[in-house]
Amino acid sequence: MRDKNDFASVFTALGIEDRIEYGTFNKLCEQLLNEQCNVREKVHDMIINNREKIDKVPDLEQSRLKVLLIDEVDVFLSDKYYGGMYTPSVYLRNPLIKALLDEIWKNRTLKGLNYVKPLPAYRNCATQYNHWLFLFDEAIKDMLAALQSYQSSTYLVQDDKIVYVEGESIVDNVVRGYDTVWAYYYEHQKGN
Structure with missing residues (x-):
C-alpha cells in the first residue's frame, strides 16, 4: 500500500486513480484469467459433470487497454518470476x-x-x-x-x-x- 500512496497524487492528477490496481503477479494473472468468468469453476463443473464442453460465456463489454507498470524490476527479473511458471489448478473433491x-x-x-x-x-x-x-x-x-x-x-x-x-x-x-x-x-x- 505504501507504493500506492506514494503515487496517488500522480494518478489523481491524471484522472485515473479509480483504474489503478495493485497486486502480486499471481493476483494479476488470476484477474486476467477470470475477466469473463471464473475459469476454475467452469473447469471444475465441466470435469465433475463429465462434460466435454462448457456453455459459451456471454461476451462482456470490451475493456479498456491496459498498461503494466512494474515496481522493483530486479525482483521481477529474478529466477522466481521471470521465466517462472504460473500453474493454476482445480481441486476435485468426490x-x-x-x-x-x-x-x-x-x-x-x-x-x-x-x-x-x-x-x-x-x-x-x-x-x-x-x-x-x-x-x-x-x-x-x-x-x-x-x-x-x-x-x-x-x-x-x-x-x-x-x-x-x-x-x-x-x-x-x-x-x-x-x-x-x-x-x-x-x-x-x-x-x-
Missing part, C-alpha cells in the same frame, strides 16, 4: 476420487498406470469421468511419482495442517501437488 487415492495409498508399491487400471476405484472413475480419462491417467502418473518423493519434502505438521519450510520461514498456504496429499495420508496413518 468420493470416487477419494476412493482412488485410498486404493493407490493402500497399494503403494504399484509400478505404473497399467497396475492401477485394474483397481475397482480406477474403473469407477473411468466410468464416471469417461470424457476425462486422459486427465485421470496423467494425474495417476503424478500420484505414483509423488509416492516416491513426498517424504523428501521438508514439511511439518502444525495445527493438523501440512506446512512447508521455505528458507527460514514456515508457509501454510502452499500445496505441492500429490506430495502434499501423500504427506497427509502418511501423517494420518501415523495418528497425527
